[in-house]
Amino acid sequence: MKNMKTVFLERKPETASSEKFGVGQAQKVRNFHRSLPGYEPTRLVELKSLAALLxxxxxxxxxxxxxxxxxxxxxxxxxxxxxxxxxxxxxxxxSELNFNYLSSNKVKERLKGQTLITATDGNHGRGVAWTAQQLGLNCVVLMPKGSAEERLDNIRRLGAQASITDLTYDETVRSAAETAHQNEWILMQDTDWEGYRLIPCEIMQGYTTMALEAAEQMEDRPTHIFLQAGVGAMSGALTGFFADLYGDDLDAPRIIIVEPQAADCIFRTAAADDGELYAVPGELDTIMAGLACGTPCQTGWDQIRAHADCCIAIPESSAADGMRILGNPLAGDPAVISGESGAAGFGCLTDILRQPDLAELKDKLDLDSSSRILCFSTEGATYEKGYRDIVWDGKQFPD
Ligand SMILES: Cc1ncc(COP(=O)(O)O)c(C=O)c1O
Structure with missing residues:
Protein backbone atom coordinates (compact mmCIF):
# COMPACT_ATOMS: atom_id res chain seq x y z
CA MET A 1 0.00 0.00 0.00
CA LYS A 2 1.41 3.39 -1.04
CA ASN A 3 1.46 5.94 1.70
CA MET A 4 0.61 9.30 0.13
CA LYS A 5 -0.18 12.26 2.36
CA THR A 6 -2.53 14.68 0.68
CA VAL A 7 -3.92 18.11 1.42
CA PHE A 8 -6.36 19.93 -0.85
CA LEU A 9 -6.36 23.72 -1.09
CA GLU A 10 -9.12 26.01 -2.18
CA ARG A 11 -7.54 28.63 -4.41
CA LYS A 12 -7.27 32.18 -3.10
CA PRO A 13 -6.16 34.10 -6.22
CA GLU A 14 -6.69 37.44 -4.52
CA THR A 15 -3.82 36.74 -2.09
CA ALA A 16 -0.98 36.79 -4.68
CA SER A 17 -1.00 38.14 -8.22
CA SER A 18 0.41 35.69 -10.74
CA GLU A 19 1.53 38.48 -13.07
CA LYS A 20 5.20 38.41 -11.98
CA PHE A 21 5.38 34.89 -13.41
CA GLY A 22 2.81 35.33 -16.16
CA VAL A 23 2.99 34.97 -19.91
CA GLY A 24 4.15 38.56 -20.60
CA GLN A 25 7.04 38.23 -18.15
CA ALA A 26 7.90 34.74 -19.40
CA GLN A 27 8.21 36.07 -22.94
CA LYS A 28 10.76 38.64 -21.76
CA VAL A 29 12.66 35.93 -19.89
CA ARG A 30 12.69 33.67 -22.91
CA ASN A 31 14.04 36.47 -25.08
CA PHE A 32 17.00 36.61 -22.73
CA HIS A 33 17.44 32.82 -22.76
CA ARG A 34 17.35 32.83 -26.55
CA SER A 35 20.51 34.96 -26.51
CA LEU A 36 22.45 32.30 -24.54
CA PRO A 37 24.77 29.85 -26.30
CA GLY A 38 23.05 26.50 -26.83
CA TYR A 39 19.52 27.70 -26.13
CA GLU A 40 16.91 25.42 -27.64
CA PRO A 41 13.45 24.54 -26.40
CA THR A 42 13.54 21.13 -24.69
CA ARG A 43 11.27 18.44 -26.06
CA LEU A 44 7.75 17.70 -24.87
CA VAL A 45 7.05 13.99 -25.29
CA GLU A 46 3.67 12.36 -25.40
CA LEU A 47 3.30 8.91 -23.84
CA LYS A 48 0.35 7.63 -25.85
CA SER A 49 0.62 3.93 -25.03
CA LEU A 50 0.96 4.71 -21.33
CA ALA A 51 -2.08 7.01 -21.37
CA ALA A 52 -4.11 4.25 -23.07
CA LEU A 53 -2.95 1.67 -20.53
CA LEU A 54 -3.72 3.92 -17.55
CA SER A 95 18.01 46.02 -24.24
CA GLU A 96 21.61 45.40 -23.10
CA LEU A 97 20.61 42.36 -21.05
CA ASN A 98 21.61 39.81 -23.63
CA PHE A 99 24.45 37.35 -23.71
CA ASN A 100 26.46 39.06 -26.45
CA TYR A 101 26.58 42.32 -24.57
CA LEU A 102 27.13 40.78 -21.12
CA SER A 103 30.01 38.65 -22.38
CA SER A 104 31.66 41.47 -24.34
CA ASN A 105 35.18 42.52 -23.38
CA LYS A 106 33.87 45.90 -22.29
CA VAL A 107 31.54 44.35 -19.72
CA LYS A 108 34.05 41.66 -18.70
CA GLU A 109 36.56 44.40 -17.89
CA ARG A 110 34.04 46.12 -15.61
CA LEU A 111 33.14 42.85 -13.87
CA LYS A 112 36.67 41.65 -13.26
CA GLY A 113 37.08 40.09 -9.82
CA GLN A 114 33.33 39.70 -9.15
CA THR A 115 32.42 36.44 -7.44
CA LEU A 116 29.10 34.61 -7.38
CA ILE A 117 28.35 32.27 -4.48
CA THR A 118 25.54 29.81 -3.89
CA ALA A 119 24.51 26.74 -1.92
CA THR A 120 23.12 23.80 -3.86
CA ASP A 121 22.25 20.14 -3.77
CA GLY A 122 23.58 19.97 -7.32
CA ASN A 123 21.50 21.31 -10.15
CA HIS A 124 21.21 24.98 -9.19
CA GLY A 125 24.94 25.26 -8.46
CA ARG A 126 25.74 23.73 -11.81
CA GLY A 127 23.54 26.36 -13.48
CA VAL A 128 25.21 29.23 -11.61
CA ALA A 129 28.70 27.84 -12.28
CA TRP A 130 27.85 27.54 -15.97
CA THR A 131 26.59 31.14 -16.07
CA ALA A 132 29.74 32.37 -14.30
CA GLN A 133 31.91 30.49 -16.76
CA GLN A 134 30.05 31.98 -19.73
CA LEU A 135 30.48 35.52 -18.36
CA GLY A 136 34.03 35.18 -17.00
CA LEU A 137 33.05 35.57 -13.32
CA ASN A 138 34.43 33.70 -10.30
CA CYS A 139 32.08 31.21 -8.68
CA VAL A 140 31.99 29.50 -5.28
CA VAL A 141 29.54 26.65 -4.65
CA LEU A 142 28.79 25.02 -1.29
CA MET A 143 27.02 21.65 -1.08
CA PRO A 144 25.38 19.90 1.90
CA LYS A 145 26.88 16.79 3.49
CA GLY A 146 26.11 13.58 1.67
CA SER A 147 26.11 15.24 -1.78
CA ALA A 148 27.18 12.88 -4.57
CA GLU A 149 30.83 13.34 -5.71
CA GLU A 150 29.59 13.14 -9.29
CA ARG A 151 27.49 16.27 -8.79
CA LEU A 152 30.48 18.04 -7.17
CA ASP A 153 32.74 17.08 -10.10
CA ASN A 154 30.21 18.34 -12.63
CA ILE A 155 30.25 21.75 -10.94
CA ARG A 156 34.06 21.84 -10.66
CA ARG A 157 34.37 21.02 -14.34
CA LEU A 158 32.66 24.35 -15.03
CA GLY A 159 35.51 26.16 -13.29
CA ALA A 160 33.77 26.83 -9.96
CA GLN A 161 35.43 26.42 -6.60
CA ALA A 162 33.03 23.83 -5.17
CA SER A 163 33.09 21.84 -1.93
CA ILE A 164 30.91 19.51 0.12
CA THR A 165 30.35 20.86 3.65
CA ASP A 166 29.36 18.95 6.79
CA LEU A 167 26.13 20.95 7.01
CA THR A 168 22.47 20.23 6.16
CA TYR A 169 20.97 21.96 3.12
CA ASP A 170 19.40 24.80 5.15
CA GLU A 171 22.65 25.33 7.09
CA THR A 172 24.60 25.38 3.83
CA VAL A 173 22.32 28.13 2.52
CA ARG A 174 22.98 30.19 5.67
CA SER A 175 26.72 29.61 5.34
CA ALA A 176 26.69 30.81 1.71
CA ALA A 177 24.77 33.93 2.74
CA GLU A 178 27.27 34.72 5.53
CA THR A 179 30.27 34.13 3.26
CA ALA A 180 28.74 36.41 0.61
CA HIS A 181 28.22 39.12 3.21
CA GLN A 182 31.77 38.86 4.62
CA ASN A 183 33.44 38.98 1.20
CA GLU A 184 31.02 41.26 -0.64
CA TRP A 185 30.31 38.49 -3.12
CA ILE A 186 27.05 38.18 -5.03
CA LEU A 187 24.72 35.63 -3.40
CA MET A 188 22.71 33.78 -6.06
CA GLN A 189 20.37 31.67 -3.93
CA ASP A 190 17.31 29.89 -5.28
CA THR A 191 15.22 30.50 -2.18
CA ASP A 192 14.24 33.62 -0.28
CA TRP A 193 13.93 35.06 3.22
CA GLU A 194 13.26 38.40 4.90
CA GLY A 195 15.52 40.99 3.26
CA TYR A 196 16.55 38.69 0.40
CA ARG A 197 13.74 38.46 -2.13
CA LEU A 198 14.71 40.12 -5.41
CA ILE A 199 17.28 37.66 -6.77
CA PRO A 200 15.24 34.56 -5.79
CA CYS A 201 12.20 36.10 -7.50
CA GLU A 202 14.25 36.60 -10.66
CA ILE A 203 15.54 33.03 -10.44
CA MET A 204 11.89 31.92 -10.28
CA GLN A 205 11.03 34.09 -13.27
CA GLY A 206 13.88 32.37 -15.12
CA TYR A 207 12.14 29.02 -14.68
CA THR A 208 9.03 30.24 -16.53
CA THR A 209 10.73 29.71 -19.90
CA MET A 210 10.10 25.97 -19.57
CA ALA A 211 6.41 26.54 -18.83
CA LEU A 212 6.05 28.93 -21.77
CA GLU A 213 7.69 26.40 -24.08
CA ALA A 214 5.41 23.62 -22.80
CA ALA A 215 2.29 25.75 -23.23
CA GLU A 216 3.30 26.45 -26.83
CA GLN A 217 4.19 22.82 -27.53
CA MET A 218 0.91 21.35 -26.23
CA GLU A 219 -1.94 20.97 -28.66
CA ASP A 220 -4.64 21.10 -26.01
CA ARG A 221 -4.64 22.79 -22.66
CA PRO A 222 -3.96 20.31 -19.85
CA THR A 223 -6.49 19.35 -17.18
CA HIS A 224 -3.81 18.44 -14.60
CA ILE A 225 -0.26 19.69 -14.01
CA PHE A 226 2.10 17.86 -11.61
CA LEU A 227 5.03 19.93 -10.24
CA GLN A 228 7.64 18.66 -7.77
CA ALA A 229 8.92 20.94 -5.01
CA GLY A 230 12.05 21.39 -2.95
CA VAL A 231 11.70 24.89 -1.51
CA GLY A 232 8.77 25.45 -3.90
CA ALA A 233 10.42 28.14 -6.04
CA MET A 234 10.08 26.27 -9.34
CA SER A 235 6.60 24.95 -8.62
CA GLY A 236 5.53 28.37 -7.32
CA ALA A 237 6.75 30.14 -10.46
CA LEU A 238 5.08 27.61 -12.75
CA THR A 239 1.88 27.70 -10.69
CA GLY A 240 1.82 31.47 -11.22
CA PHE A 241 2.53 31.09 -14.93
CA PHE A 242 -0.28 28.59 -15.49
CA ALA A 243 -2.74 30.59 -13.37
CA ASP A 244 -1.96 33.65 -15.45
CA LEU A 245 -2.41 31.67 -18.66
CA TYR A 246 -5.44 29.55 -17.78
CA GLY A 247 -7.05 31.50 -14.94
CA ASP A 248 -8.21 30.28 -11.54
CA ASP A 249 -11.75 29.15 -12.32
CA LEU A 250 -13.02 25.64 -11.80
CA ASP A 251 -12.17 24.72 -15.40
CA ALA A 252 -8.50 25.73 -14.97
CA PRO A 253 -6.01 22.84 -14.90
CA ARG A 254 -5.61 21.26 -11.46
CA ILE A 255 -2.14 22.08 -10.13
CA ILE A 256 -0.66 19.40 -7.89
CA ILE A 257 2.52 19.99 -5.88
CA VAL A 258 4.60 16.89 -5.10
CA GLU A 259 7.30 16.48 -2.43
CA PRO A 260 9.23 13.67 -0.74
CA GLN A 261 7.76 12.75 2.63
CA ALA A 262 11.15 13.24 4.23
CA ALA A 263 11.25 16.89 3.09
CA ASP A 264 7.60 17.93 2.98
CA CYS A 265 7.88 21.59 4.00
CA ILE A 266 5.29 22.80 1.46
CA PHE A 267 2.90 20.02 2.49
CA ARG A 268 3.26 20.96 6.18
CA THR A 269 2.73 24.62 5.37
CA ALA A 270 -0.38 23.78 3.33
CA ALA A 271 -1.73 21.44 6.01
CA ALA A 272 -1.49 24.17 8.67
CA ASP A 273 -2.60 26.92 6.25
CA ASP A 274 -2.30 29.58 8.95
CA GLY A 275 -0.07 32.10 7.17
CA GLU A 276 3.15 30.68 8.65
CA LEU A 277 5.87 28.70 6.89
CA TYR A 278 6.65 25.27 8.36
CA ALA A 279 10.18 23.91 8.10
CA VAL A 280 11.33 20.29 8.36
CA PRO A 281 14.23 20.31 10.82
CA GLY A 282 17.37 18.17 10.77
CA GLU A 283 18.63 15.73 8.20
CA LEU A 284 16.40 15.07 5.23
CA ASP A 285 16.84 11.48 4.20
CA THR A 286 15.55 11.10 0.65
CA ILE A 287 16.85 9.89 -2.70
CA MET A 288 15.27 13.03 -4.23
CA ALA A 289 18.35 15.20 -3.57
CA GLY A 290 17.04 18.22 -5.48
CA LEU A 291 13.88 18.20 -3.36
CA ALA A 292 15.69 17.72 -0.02
CA CYS A 293 15.04 21.23 1.27
CA GLY A 294 13.73 21.96 4.76
CA THR A 295 12.34 25.49 4.48
CA PRO A 296 9.81 26.79 1.94
CA CYS A 297 10.53 29.78 -0.29
CA GLN A 298 8.00 32.47 0.72
CA THR A 299 7.42 33.81 -2.80
CA GLY A 300 6.95 30.27 -4.11
CA TRP A 301 4.56 29.35 -1.31
CA ASP A 302 2.52 32.54 -1.88
CA GLN A 303 1.92 31.47 -5.51
CA ILE A 304 1.12 27.89 -4.49
CA ARG A 305 -1.31 29.01 -1.78
CA ALA A 306 -3.08 31.38 -4.16
CA HIS A 307 -3.26 29.25 -7.30
CA ALA A 308 -2.54 25.54 -6.66
CA ASP A 309 -5.08 22.86 -5.76
CA CYS A 310 -3.36 20.04 -3.92
CA CYS A 311 -0.10 19.13 -2.16
CA ILE A 312 1.04 15.51 -1.98
CA ALA A 313 3.95 14.06 0.01
CA ILE A 314 5.10 10.88 -1.73
CA PRO A 315 7.05 7.87 -0.49
CA GLU A 316 10.55 7.20 -1.87
CA SER A 317 9.22 4.32 -3.97
CA SER A 318 7.06 6.67 -6.08
CA ALA A 319 10.10 8.54 -7.41
CA ALA A 320 11.81 5.22 -8.21
CA ASP A 321 8.64 3.97 -9.97
CA GLY A 322 8.55 7.16 -12.03
CA MET A 323 12.21 6.77 -13.10
CA ARG A 324 11.66 3.15 -14.13
CA ILE A 325 8.50 3.83 -16.14
CA LEU A 326 9.97 6.87 -17.90
CA GLY A 327 13.18 5.00 -18.75
CA ASN A 328 11.41 1.82 -19.92
CA PRO A 329 8.41 2.97 -21.95
CA LEU A 330 5.70 0.86 -23.55
CA ALA A 331 6.06 0.10 -27.26
CA GLY A 332 5.67 3.25 -29.32
CA ASP A 333 6.39 5.69 -26.47
CA PRO A 334 9.74 7.55 -26.28
CA ALA A 335 12.08 6.88 -23.34
CA VAL A 336 12.86 9.71 -20.93
CA ILE A 337 15.94 9.47 -18.70
CA SER A 338 14.84 11.07 -15.45
CA GLY A 339 16.61 11.36 -12.10
CA GLU A 340 15.08 10.90 -8.64
CA SER A 341 13.89 14.51 -8.28
CA GLY A 342 13.04 14.80 -11.95
CA ALA A 343 10.65 11.84 -11.86
CA ALA A 344 8.84 12.72 -8.60
CA GLY A 345 5.76 14.38 -10.13
CA PHE A 346 5.39 11.75 -12.81
CA GLY A 347 5.89 8.92 -10.31
CA CYS A 348 3.18 10.40 -8.10
CA LEU A 349 0.82 10.54 -11.08
CA THR A 350 1.45 7.00 -12.29
CA ASP A 351 1.14 5.59 -8.77
CA ILE A 352 -2.23 7.31 -8.35
CA LEU A 353 -3.39 5.88 -11.68
CA ARG A 354 -2.01 2.38 -11.06
CA GLN A 355 -2.55 1.65 -7.39
CA PRO A 356 -6.04 0.34 -6.52
CA ASP A 357 -5.70 1.64 -2.94
CA LEU A 358 -5.27 5.19 -4.32
CA ALA A 359 -8.59 5.08 -6.21
CA GLU A 360 -10.19 7.55 -3.83
CA LEU A 361 -7.41 10.10 -4.38
CA LYS A 362 -7.71 9.54 -8.13
CA ASP A 363 -11.43 10.35 -7.90
CA LYS A 364 -10.89 13.40 -5.73
CA LEU A 365 -8.42 14.75 -8.30
CA ASP A 366 -10.93 14.05 -11.11
CA LEU A 367 -8.40 11.92 -12.95
CA ASP A 368 -10.37 10.00 -15.56
CA SER A 369 -10.57 9.13 -19.25
CA SER A 370 -10.86 12.81 -20.23
CA SER A 371 -7.71 13.89 -18.35
CA ARG A 372 -4.82 15.51 -20.22
CA ILE A 373 -1.85 15.52 -17.90
CA LEU A 374 1.36 17.51 -18.01
CA CYS A 375 4.46 16.55 -16.00
CA PHE A 376 7.93 18.05 -15.89
CA SER A 377 10.95 15.76 -15.82
CA THR A 378 13.18 18.43 -14.34
CA GLU A 379 16.48 16.53 -14.55
CA GLY A 380 18.16 13.64 -16.30
CA ALA A 381 20.33 11.06 -14.51
CA THR A 382 22.36 13.59 -12.51
CA TYR A 383 23.74 10.79 -10.30
CA GLU A 384 24.41 7.91 -12.65
CA LYS A 385 25.16 5.18 -10.13
CA GLY A 386 21.94 5.99 -8.28
CA TYR A 387 20.09 5.85 -11.59
CA ARG A 388 21.47 2.41 -12.45
CA ASP A 389 20.83 1.06 -8.95
CA ILE A 390 17.17 1.96 -9.33
CA VAL A 391 16.42 1.47 -13.02
CA TRP A 392 18.75 -1.45 -13.85
CA ASP A 393 19.09 -3.25 -10.56
CA GLY A 394 15.61 -2.63 -9.18
CA LYS A 395 16.70 -1.13 -5.85
CA GLN A 396 13.65 -1.02 -3.58
CA PHE A 397 12.46 1.80 -1.33
CA PRO A 398 9.73 2.10 1.31
CA ASP A 399 6.14 2.64 0.16
C1 LIG B 1 15.61 18.30 -10.55
C2 LIG B 1 14.91 19.24 -9.66
N1 LIG B 1 13.58 19.30 -9.71
C3 LIG B 1 12.89 20.14 -8.92
C4 LIG B 1 13.53 20.97 -8.02
C5 LIG B 1 12.68 21.80 -7.11
O1 LIG B 1 12.89 23.15 -7.17
P1 LIG B 1 12.56 24.09 -5.92
O2 LIG B 1 13.64 23.90 -4.91
O3 LIG B 1 12.51 25.43 -6.52
O4 LIG B 1 11.25 23.66 -5.37
C6 LIG B 1 14.92 20.95 -7.95
C7 LIG B 1 15.65 21.83 -7.03
O5 LIG B 1 16.86 21.80 -6.90
C8 LIG B 1 15.63 20.06 -8.78
O6 LIG B 1 16.97 19.98 -8.75
Missing part, protein backbone atom coordinates in the same frame (compact mmCIF):
# COMPACT_ATOMS: atom_id res chain seq x y z
CA UNK A 55 -7.07 5.09 -18.89
CA UNK A 56 -6.47 8.81 -19.37
CA UNK A 57 -6.68 10.97 -22.52
CA UNK A 58 -3.02 12.03 -22.64
CA UNK A 59 0.21 12.18 -20.64
CA UNK A 60 2.88 14.65 -21.74
CA UNK A 61 6.31 15.08 -20.19
CA UNK A 62 8.59 18.07 -20.62
CA UNK A 63 12.10 16.60 -20.69
CA UNK A 64 14.58 19.08 -19.19
CA UNK A 65 17.60 16.77 -19.40
CA UNK A 66 18.95 18.57 -22.46
CA UNK A 67 18.71 22.13 -21.10
CA UNK A 68 21.96 23.98 -21.93
CA UNK A 69 23.82 20.67 -21.69
CA UNK A 70 23.37 20.80 -17.88
CA UNK A 71 21.04 17.81 -17.44
CA UNK A 72 18.42 19.87 -15.54
CA UNK A 73 16.16 22.92 -15.85
CA UNK A 74 17.99 24.90 -13.19
CA UNK A 75 20.30 26.90 -15.48
CA UNK A 76 17.22 28.83 -16.59
CA UNK A 77 16.90 30.50 -13.19
CA UNK A 78 20.55 31.24 -12.39
CA UNK A 79 21.35 32.65 -15.83
CA UNK A 80 18.41 35.05 -15.88
CA UNK A 81 18.93 36.28 -12.32
CA UNK A 82 22.69 36.78 -12.80
CA UNK A 83 21.98 38.87 -15.91
CA UNK A 84 19.46 41.03 -14.02
CA UNK A 85 21.83 41.53 -11.10
CA UNK A 86 24.72 42.49 -13.40
CA UNK A 87 22.36 44.83 -15.20
CA UNK A 88 21.64 46.62 -11.90
CA UNK A 89 25.29 46.79 -10.92
CA UNK A 90 26.38 48.15 -14.28
CA UNK A 91 23.32 50.31 -14.83
CA UNK A 92 22.46 48.57 -18.08
CA UNK A 93 19.34 49.15 -20.12
CA UNK A 94 16.95 46.21 -20.58
Missing amino acids: GVRSIEVKDESSRFGLNAFKGLGGSYAVARELGRRLNLKD
